[in-house]
Amino acid sequence: MASDHTRSAILAAAERLYADRGFGDVTLRDIVAEANVNLAAVNYHFGSKDELIAELFVTRSIATNRERLRELKAAEEAGGGRAPIEVILRALVGPTLRGCLGPENQRSTAARFMIRASIESVPPIRRIKNREIDHLRKFAGAMRRSLPDRSDVDIYWGLNFALAMAHHTIRESERLTKLSEGQCDLDDVEDVVARVVSVATMALTMAKAETKAPSRLAAR
Amino acid sequence: MASDHTRSAILAAAERLYADRGFGDVTLRDIVAEANVNLAAVNYHFGSKDELIAELFVTRSIATNRERLRELKAAEEAGGGRAPIEVILRALVGPTLRGCLGPENQRSTAARFMIRASIESVPPIRRIKNREIDHLRKFAGAMRRSLPDRSDVDIYWGLNFALAMAHHTIRESERLTKLSEGQCDLDDVEDVVARVVSVATMALTMAKAETKAPSRLAAR
DNA sequence: TTGCAATTCAAACACTTGTATGAAACTATC
DNA sequence: GATAGTTTCATACAAGTGTTTGAATTGCAA
Structure with missing residues (x-):
């Protein structure tokens, strides 16, 4: 061999x-x-260098997507085709947060690499990245089944915001620690996951009555 | 001259x-x-090239921070020292979202440059960036005055999530459009602002009873 | 106009990057 | 153990980078 x-x-x-x-x-x-x-x-x-990066990304992408989908699938089957939205969101952002935050020795190189890839978007990766959209679509589907009353648009926005909070918190963890003078404990990963999931769930389940009201209250 | x-x-x-x-x-x-x-x-x-970038960043940083603070200040004075949290959040994320999304001809080079700077974090900028923390602290202060019952930690997390949603939506606007097959209209900037502000407000005002409950519901 | 400083310019420099080359070392098959 | 194919190695290459140089040009004051 x-x-x-x-x-x-x-x-x-x-x-x-x-x-x-x-x-x-x-x-x-x-x-x-x-x-x-x-x-x-x-x-x-x-x-070439680009092909090395591409192979790295494809391999990891397939692996982590399969991992996340397995978790999602299990949750949906346990719930008879519908999983609670919190569980879906946890399957979406949990692994990444756990792999990138928390005690240094527990962090996952793979997760951190994928975050880099999703941030820097270097050419060889950008060419492949469409794959991830299909992957997200599966999560959107599960979310739709979990919340059949929400509109597609709201589902997509909720998904977007969930990823936003998770990724941004990872990227800017140092700044948040500094800003809060250590009060926000980013080593307590489960607390971070809970916060992200909680807010994303609220975004997806609360009524949006006053959302469109004061368009430019503070516009000078 | x-x-x-x-x-x-x-x-x-x-x-x-x-x-x-x-x-x-x-x-x-x-x-x-x-x-x-x-x-x-x-x-x-x-x-040098780095000094050019640094000057660019310092100039824009001062200008946009002053702009945002002016809006915040005005809102607080109008409310007798306390501004509604929605207004504070709008002052925080509104200008950036308006400058980076919406019709192409209305986008602001300055705002888009600042987003790039906050994303790519090139060395000359990283050295200066502490300034922004002081700036965010002022917003945290206003938020604390607006929501005196919330803990500092919750305030910081809310601030973090608000910025997360705004920045991520800008960075990944193309993906969100593709994922939602055009259903999420990112050209309607005021709708985007309203959504971000709405979710961030919920995150900051809702009770967090069940937040810490099911730590690893979906952990395989 | 003359003189002098500030500015512009074409060219070259020093360095780093990814990639290519051809010989050497290794490995397995007969 | 000889041989063919694979893998490693030191080295060179071509292209691109930020930076420097020193001469040319400009603009303004005396």
């Missing part, structure tokens, strides 16, 4: 470095140094 | 390009081409 030691060493090193420092300032030379392999190995095994 | 035509042409071109394409793939040569000036002009007038 030729022991693809080099190949997987490159993949692991690349994922770790990208997760830690972003795509912007990680060079092939950084990666091969971290992986203890020769510079040319990347092009030999993957063809 | 020597007619700083070149200087301001560079600033304008850089801001426009950065706003459109991000810091990642805009080179000095792109900027000077857009500004119709010589390549060396950037280093002559600003010292």
Whole structure:
């Protein structure tokens, strides 16, 4: 089998470095140094830097999507085709939050890599990313089944806001800690998950009577 | 005064390009081409590329912060020291959303540049960014005055979520449009503002009884 | 006009990037 | 153990980056 030691060493090193420092300032030379392999190995095994990134993203994307869907599926079957909205939202944002926040040694390289990918949107990833929309559509479907009275538009907005809160909290966790002078405990991941899920649930279940009322109350 | 035509042409071109394409793939040569000036002009007038970016960011940061605070101040004075939470939130997220969404010709280069800066977090900007925390603290103060019964932690989380929804919606507007197949109308900016403000208000005013309840309902 | 400082310009520099090359080392099959 | 195919390696390459240089040009004061 030729022991693809080099190949997987490159993949692991690349994922770790990208997760830690972003795509912007990680060079092939950084990666091969971290992986203890020769510079040319990347092009030999993957063809190009972009193809390395693409493979990394595709692999992780499939894995985490399958993981999330499994959780969702289980919840829906347990509820006879309908899962409570909180459970759906928890399946959507829980894994990512748990993988990116909390005690350092419990964080998942994969989750952090995926967050980077969703943030920086480098060309090779942007080309593939449509896949994620189909994935989100499945969640939207489950949400619709869970809340048959809400309009599609409201469902999509709720989904959007849930992802917004989760991703932004991950991205800006340092700023929130600093702003709150440590009062917001981002190491208590389950509390963070609960907060995000709670607000997203409210967004999806509360009446929106006064939503459109004072259009420009504060417009100067 | 020597007619700083070149200087301001560079600033304008850089801001426009950065706003459109991000810091990642805009080179000095792109900027000077857009500004119709010589390549060396950037280093002559600003010292370095990083100092150009820093000046751009500082200028815009001061301006938009002053703008937002003016709106906030006015609202608080009109309410005798306390402004309704909706108005505060609207002052926080309204200008940015209006500047980045809506009809193309109404979008603001400044707002789009600031969003890029808050997303990509390039080194010269990261060094200055502490300033923004002080700015957010002022909003947190107003929110605390508006909702004296809420804990500081809840205030900070509400602030965090409001910014999360606004920024994420801007960043991922294209995806939301695609996901909802056009049903979510991101050109109707006032509707977007209303939705963000509405959810953030709920997050800040609703009781949080069940928040901490089912910690790992869906954990496999 | 003359002189001097500020500005512009074309060109080159030093450096980093991803990629390509061809020889060397290794591995497995006969 | 010789041989063919795979993998590794040091090195070079071409392109792009921000920056520097020193001469040309401009604008303004004496």
